Amino acid sequence: MAIKLGPNQYGKAEVRLVTVTRTGDVHHLKDLTVSTALRGDLAKTHLTGDNSDVVATDTQKNTVYAFAKESPVGEIEDFGLRLGRHFVGEFGQITGARVTIDEHGWDRIPVGGRPHDHAFSRSGEEKRTTVVTIENDRAWVVSGLRDLVVLKSTGSEFHGFPRDKYTTLAETDDRILATAVTAQWRYQGSGIDWRTSFAEIRRILLETFATKHSLSLQQTLYAMGEAVLSERGEVAEIRLSMPNKHHFVVDLSPFGLTNDNEVFHAADRPYGLIEGTVLRDDAEDPGPAWL
Numbered sequence: 340m341a342i343k344l345g346p347n348q349y350g351k352a353e354v355r356l357v358t359v360t361r362t363g364d365v366h367h368l369k370d371l372t373v374s375t376a377l378r379g380d381l382a383k384t385h386l387t388g389d390n391s392d393v394v395a396t397d398t399q400k401n402t403v404y405a406f407a408k409e410s411p412v413g414e415i416e417d418f419g420l421r422l423g424r425h426f427v428g429e430f431g432q433i434t435g436a437r438v439t440i441d442e443h444g445w446d447r448i449p450v451g452g453r454p455h456d457h458a459f460s461r462s463g464e465e466k467r468t469t470v471v472t473i474e475n476d477r478a479w480v481v482s483g484l485r486d487l488v489v490l491k492s493t494g495s496e497f498h499g500f501p502r503d504k505y506t507t508l509a510e511t512d513d514r515i516l517a518t519a520v521t522a523q524w525r526y527q528g529s530g531i532d533w534r535t536s537f538a539e540i541r542r543i544l545l546e547t548f549a550t551k552h553s554l555s556l557q558q559t560l561y562a563m564g565e566a567v568l569s570e571r572g573e574v575a576e577i578r579l580s581m582p583n584k585h586h587f588v589v590d591l592s593p594f595g596l597t598n599d600n601e602v603f604h605a606a607d608r609p610y611g612l613i614e615g616t617v618l619r620d621d622a623e624d625p626g627p628a629w630l
């Protein structure tokens with residue numbers, strides 16, 4: 340029997356980077372969590388502890404901060420591409436890089452009805468995300484969002500499912516549908532306006548969730564993905580993960596009260612987890628984008 344080293348990568352995870360840029364007295368914030376991971380021929384350190392090829396994770400972290408100073412961070416996709424290309428271009432033994440960035444939103448605090456110059460409140464849990472993968476001179480970008488919490492209080496049914504001796508769920512033609520959307524979409528082509536693309540995809544996801552009459556969360560998931568692909572030619576493939584945040588109608592009959600979809604128990608767990616991919620049949624090869 341022979342034992343060998345399999346696929347490996349290493350880097351600094353979750354570098355917390357906040358930048359402040361100024362236009363006169365008006366401050367602009369960027370709040371990112373950046374993870375870098377490098378790939379290449381790193382057998383020596385694993386097999387013998389010879390670190391002559393190891394770009395220290397501390398150096399990777401420092402590079403993130405220095406790059407944020409040397410030129411404006413800009414869109415997270417551009418920042419990820421700059422960092423990834425730097426590591427692959429600078430060090431011969433490093434042939435690939437994966438840069439993962441989450442962007443946390445901040446809103447200006449309104450003071451007397453006017454957005455404040457330099458005081459902010461966190462926008463919420465939702466994050467904009469990107470994963471940039473570099474392999475030699477090629478690049479793949481998968482962007483997305485996480486924790487986009489949405490709910491519709493009608494326009495959702497669930498029935499027609501098989502019943503066996505363990506089935507207790509009642510069929511319903513009117514329920515609350517709620518989820519926290521995680522979406523990741525893989526880009527293809529070039530010259531993409533990352534900011535506009537993100538804003539449009541987010542809008543399409545939300546509008547489709549709102550307007551599609553739902554017979555299952557699976558159907559809603561597919562409709563959301565399909566709408567993104569039909570409107571956004573730069574997207575090759577979209578992966579969606581949507582927990583079914585169950586809202587159960589509370590039985591108020593012990594108190595002599597009716598409950599016509601008015602009072603719910605918002606359950607925390609367990610939750611259904613609905614996941615799926617929607618893609619073009621002529622999409623560009625994903626390469627290592629998801630690996």
Ligand SMILES: O=c1[nH]c(=O)c2[nH]c(=O)[nH]c2[nH]1
Nearest residue numbers: 497508554555556557583611
């Ligand atoms: O939209 C739904 N899909 C399911 O697969 C499922 N299963 C379940 O218990 N409730 C629901 N709702």
